[in-house]
Amino acid sequence: MANLSIYILTLLISPILIAAFSPENPTDRRILVLLDDLSLRSSHSLFFNSLQSRAFLLDFKLADDPSLSLQRYGQYSYDALILFSPSAERFGGSVDLAAILDFADSGHDVIVAADENASDLIRNIAAECGVDFDEDSSSVVIDHISYAVSETEGDHTLIASDDFIKSDVILGSTEIEAPVLFKGIGHSLNPANSLVLKVLSGSSSSYSANPKLKLFNPPTLTGSSISLVSIVQARNNARILVSGSLDLFSDKFFKSSVQKAGSSTRYGKSGNEQFVTELSKWVFHERGHLKAVNVRHNKVGQSEEPAMYRINDELEYSVEIYEWSGTTWEPYVASDVQLQFYMMSPYVLKTMSTDGKGLYHVSMKVPDVYGVFQFKIEYQRLGYTSLSLSKQIPVRPFRHNEYERFITTAFPYYGASFSTMAGFFIFSIVYLYHK
């Protein structure tokens, strides 16, 4: 379609064309994993194996590897980044805070995991994405009510949380039954920030403090405002996962059984594996990625697309929307896709009907106002990439010969003028020749 180039498809913003990661195939392929210690590779092998089994190519590097670099010849060599290096003060090679942010700003995905030893670098990366870890570097999340029951009484820093975000797109359609084990630091989000979401939040009894010290002042982070795991979807649809616990991804937590304090049910296996796997699918664009193609509009009864409409024209607009399933584009079905006919404000706002095969369709009447309008679709739903299409279309007034030739209500005037003409003609003849 020649028209395709006109559409501003924010979801397709990807300046670099890599075979693995392209608008047509948005799932990441090559992932760089930065570790503090290569032993993490084995202690978190279940997570890595699940990624590899989904055909991701993992490249394990130490965080301070001097040969580290994200780009080669101006092209990114990776599609995504996993930072399992909470204590790294600085990265090796050419990678630094700015390089990682640029990586995300050019549309790539990042998973950041921190723990109680989180360095300033990791905290800064999170802060740049709108996630504030507790400023007190020694504090961890403590919950004396919904902690995970274990053999030793402990200090209740191992938390069993089941306060998930309610979104099938992010966490998959099968419900996570067992609570998720979490041990690490908490963070808070600015409520005004619309790009960042809590995926796993602390219970109302949790707080963030140093378990070894006595608490003198009330903790700054308390209750359900504590977020344990958060996700960010940037405006260019790059996805970032920030977790306050590195252990969340570990084999140990994956396999361990879990019993929430005060609850009698004991699950043989924690929810961690399902939670992390589903979340990683979302982060790496295996789910929740929309595209809109074949935008068409025409006058009712015509097939070709006009360059300009006239006021009060009847027109039809259609668009196809697909969702990426990880391997193929599936039709996206929803009943809330709306089309705006927009000039500084929407003049027409209509919900589009779908045929269930991805085609959305609406017909409308152009308002009685001329100007430069836009067909606009602003579709932003939780977990999905944002879809914003706009196409400029001028609307002109009537041409001089498109008005009605005779108006019924004006017939008296027509009669008056013609009778005057006739009368004058007769009068002239009489006056001039009848003497």
Place this chain on the structure above:
Amino acid sequence: MEDSSLRYAFGNVLCFFILLLIGLLAFSIRLFSVIKYESVIHEFDPYFNYRVTQFLTKNGIYDFWNWFDDRTWYPLGRVIGGTVYPGLTLTAGTLWWILNSLNIPLSVETVCVFTAPIFSAFAAWATYYLTKEVKGTGAGLAAAALLAMVPSYISRSVAGSYDNEAVAIFALIFTFYLYVKTLNTGSLFYATLNAIAYFYMVCSWGGYTFIINLIPMHALLCIVTGRYSSQLYIAYCPLVVLGTLLAALVPVVGFNAVLTSEHFASFLVFIIIHVVALAYYIKGILSPKMFKVAVTLVVSVGLVVCCAVVAVLVALVASSPTKGWSGRSLSLLDPTYASKYIPIIASVSEHQPPTWPSYFMDINVLAFLVPAGIVACFLPLSDASSFVILYIVTSVYFSGVMVRLMLVLAPAACIMSGIALSEAFTVFTRSIKFQFPGISQSHQIDAGDTSSEPSGDVIQNVVKTDKIDEPVKEWPSRRNKKKEKENVEKTSKPSIKSKIEKRLMVLPLETSIISLCLLVLLGAFYVIHCVWAAAEAYSAPSIVLTSHTPGGLHVFDDFREAYAWLSHNTDVDDKVASWWDYGYQTTAMANRTVIVDNNTWNNTHIATVGTAMSSPEKAAWEIFNSLDVKYVLVVFGGLVGYPSDDINKFLWMVRIGGGVFPHIKEPDYLRDGQYRIDSEATPTMLNCLMYKLSYYRFVETDGGKGFDRVRRTEIGKKYFKLTHFEEVFTTHHWMVRIYKLKSPRNRIRSKTKKSKSKSSSSTNLKRSGTRKKNPWH
């Protein structure tokens, strides 16, 4: 008799060639701009007219009529066909079409550039005919020669100044000529032509309202002074009826021709003239006694009707918010109106009242000749000369209100001065001739005259001059009837008496010769001034600027540089925001969509842009983003000393913006009532978008001083960064600066700034240390 007809023939041939030369002069004096600069369209409005003409030649007249332009006034668009005076465009388009069908392949631009000079030649010829109708051939030739080079008119019609006035002045004078011609002849043919000429004027320029008010005024004057005649009726009524019908055909005028109060005067006089005509008719068929009865009847009925009409008019006028007058017309009647209520009109320099020097600059010695011309018009007073007097009086008033209307004054001044000059020359040469009979004889011999005695010849001469004056119609009124009788007596006693009379009016020889020399000198000064004005003052195209320095000639071609950059480096559908002055040029030269342009039809939209320019960066970004603006263009003269830049226009942006959005307040931008941009300036001023876009990185140019050469001061805030805009292009002399709106941040940073790690802060320190000179790079 034969020799006199031979003399007429010679006179006519001579006259023809003089007119030809005058036309040539009018054309060629306007070519300075092409020779000194290049064949290019000037200024602002001509670019729009040029663009419209291009559209017309490409798409034909119907598409032009129905043209909805989606590239200006985004996102409102503009219905060009219905809001433009099509006369100029159609004229140039027709010219181009004729030339092309004659296989003369000129570009549209060339035709547009030379339209104005061609029409100023026409205007000179029209002036000749008009003045000839008033005071004879001699005065006509003098007036035409004066008009051909009057600086006021040159300023609007140099080659490249492709604006409405270029053809409208010709149309104006030609309409007046036809009106006077109809008055003198009483011919319905000329009356019809007059209506058509008026139609052409309506097509060309909004100044047609001057005609439709001046002519009724003159008709009324004639009626009031008891000079009603059938000629007046024929000259006036067809013009109003046909002219109004034709004017209503022009889309931009439409129903305004009968609805707005600018046109009401003509209808009122139309009614009055009919009442008067009826009165004269009834008087003719009734006996005096019956007539008196009829008069009382008619007067009482007429009064009632008039009262009713006036009441309806008052009600109509009062019901409209501006009292039925458009802002520009109101500011004509009350010169302070515009500056009080309509900043957008007051902000245009050509809508300001002129200063005294501008009279001397624009009409020069004519200012001194005009009174003499007026006196000459009273000797004797005819319908035609009273019209010219009325014309000069009203146009002097209007020119005092608006500089722009000097243009209307110029032809009137030329006509008056032409009459004055020609009368003066007649008197002086006659005096010389009387005292040197031999000269006149030799003249006549030179002219091929073989006739007899010199004395008789002089008498013949006198008679001849009388004959020339004959077309000047005496007022056929009661007051003059006695005089007429005397005249009859006079003519019955033959020429000796008139000869004696003439002798009495003869001036001494020396005085005549000296006066003649002085007049010639005056004319020479006028010519020198006009040529200087045409060459130096009025030929600059204003898109290319030059300056003479000891180092030589400098050319500033920044505007075209910037527009070329826009057209080559931005997307076709990108929107460019700038102050409205540059709207026409941006659409015509850069072919990019603009938000506002020089057709200031939507005050709110302009106020929106003004508000954005006077807001801080973030608010401005939001306004521009809501209008889909991609680029912002500002004109900045601080580096080269170009005074008409955006900083100098900025207060108008504040005023216009504040007129619609009250949170913009003018006092916030002024320190103690003074407009300044130095360190004393208010924080609002230093933080507004216009200041930032103008002075961004300015301090780099002169090593840390930041000296503005227009305001002659150091700027107040030298080092600052832009957060929502980025500079994408600045022209060679920094006269045009183009900024791009940054897209919204990809991520939203958290509010609490994390304590920077030691390592990063140290590198930051290093950075700022090494780059002290350019802190923003």
